Amino acid sequence: MADPYDAPAPVTTAAGAGLSxxxxxxxxxxxxxxxxxxxxxxxxxxxxxxxxxxxxxxxxxxxxxxxxxxxxxxxxxxxxxxxxxxxxxxxxxxxxxxxxxxxxxxxxxxxxxxxxxxxxxxxxxxxxxxxxxxxxxxxxxxxxxxxxxxxxxxxxxxxxxxxxxxxxxxxxxxxxxxxxxxxxxxxxxxxxxxxxxxxxxxxAHGTDDGPDDDGWITAPDRVGNRLKEHLDAVCAQEGEPAVLEDLWAAARHHRYKYRYFLAAPGQDPPPEREHALRRAESCWSGLPKTMRFAVNSARRGRPRTSLVDTTLRDLAAAETEARGFLGQENKEHLWSVTTSSPTTSDEQRTPTRTTRPCAPARTA
Structure with a gap:
């Protein structure tokens, strides 16, 4: 995964839509x-x-x-x-x-x-x-x-x-x-x-699809606290903390998410919902640069502990509020898939479509 600064990209562009x-x-x-x-x-x-x-x-x-x-x-x-x-x-x-x-x-x-x-x-x-x-x-x-x-x-x-x-x-x-x-x-x-x-x-039938959340922290405030603890411990060390790449990716994913919901057609949302989603998108947008600034500052002997703490607390609050508005919408979003015939092993392949081995002629 690369580690670029985030660049705005509307959801309606290429399939990547500004994602990782x-x-x-x-x-x-x-x-x-x-x-x-x-x-x-x-x-x-x-x-x-x-x-x-x-x-x-x-x-x-x-x-x-x-x-x-x-x-x-x-x-x-x-x-x-x-x-x-x-x-x-x-x-x-x-x-x-x-x-x-x-x-x-x-x-x-x-x-x-x-x-x-x-x-x-x-x-x-x-x-x-x-x-x-x-x-x-x-x-x-x-x-x-x-x-x-x-x-x-x-x-x-x-x-x-x-x-x-x-x-x-x-x-x-x-x-x-x-x-x-x-x-x-x-x-x-x-x-x-x-x-x-x-x-x-x-x-898909019979594959390993059981619960897989053991040990994972999902509450925004707890995620923020753990990230702060980790960054406080490693900010001044040599080399860039690996979590900066992960936070950059998370920021891209969440900006995509909130842009999608803000642009979703056929809705007449209350102003409070739009405000909450825009606030969350804004917090995620500034996160990568703020964290990189804090790391670079710590290396120069000027730790920005309060900046990291404030940024992550504000993000957690914004994310919690936005999740509250989207919770019911997520519950109502159902994606149905057809169920394949039972199989004793996920190694048994059952192709459902055959295409030509070569794509149509295209210009590189």
Missing amino acids: CYTSAVLAYLAREDATAHARVAHATRLAIRPAAPPGPPAFRHHDTALDRLPDGTALRPRGARQLGPALEALAEEIEAYGQVLFTADAARLPWAPPGRPPAPHFLVATGHRGGQWYLDDHFSGLFPDGHEQVPFSGWVSSADMAALFTTDDSFTPVQRRRGREVFGRTAAAPPEGSRQWFIRVP
Whole structure:
């Protein structure tokens, strides 16, 4: 996951809609088959953390309902392989069966990314292949602190570029690997370290869909208190705290959420609701820069403890108020899926659609 400063992006633009690279790719994948995908992401957005032993950073989860389900009764599950050949064969099979495949690339090796990016997992969607070339969609966009901007990309890449960007996870940190396991709103099994990773569709019936909230903190005030404790402990240390990337992602997700609800048609909400949602969106908007300023100030020997405390308390209050207005709306939002036939194992594949292995000719 990259760590750019947040840049405004209206919900009505590309599928990523100003989200993190993970969620923009998941949304793009879902939206090809599910007309409610944008609503699902907005309704699902919620920040939860799971504390770790000090001084380790907490784990973050950005959604409270799993985003791995498709309307045909299948669910996305991670797979991996060390060797490039078998991994590419698996991607081709998934495209042939479903017309697309979600996989993990290295942000530092994307031909369209700004130079100088560090290694980081980055989700892409492949929708076609032909003669060693692959058609890739990347809906992520962001402005980095050094002034470089990454913009969305859709087009064909060569077999050499595909081999370079579809890497094993050896260069990724444990924190980065953990983020990938939480991408759908529940902890997913991970392939062995040293693997190239992608996601396949399996029958959802019988998959591991039980409760998965043990140890996770979801109340905004408690989340804020734990974040303050962690930042107070690590602000002055060398290196940027890992939680800044997670808070940047959370800010993007929540801005998307509140913009969606503010722009939702067919509503005549009371003024208090609009005020609460705009206040929450504003608090999330300023969070990444405020936290980075506090960290940099602490490194210079001028800790901004009160600034961190005030910012997180104001955010918790705004989030609690906004959740109150949206609570009933979330309860009334139902997303129905068809149920696949019973199966004894989620390894048994039942493709529901067959498409050509190559996407229509497009210009990179």
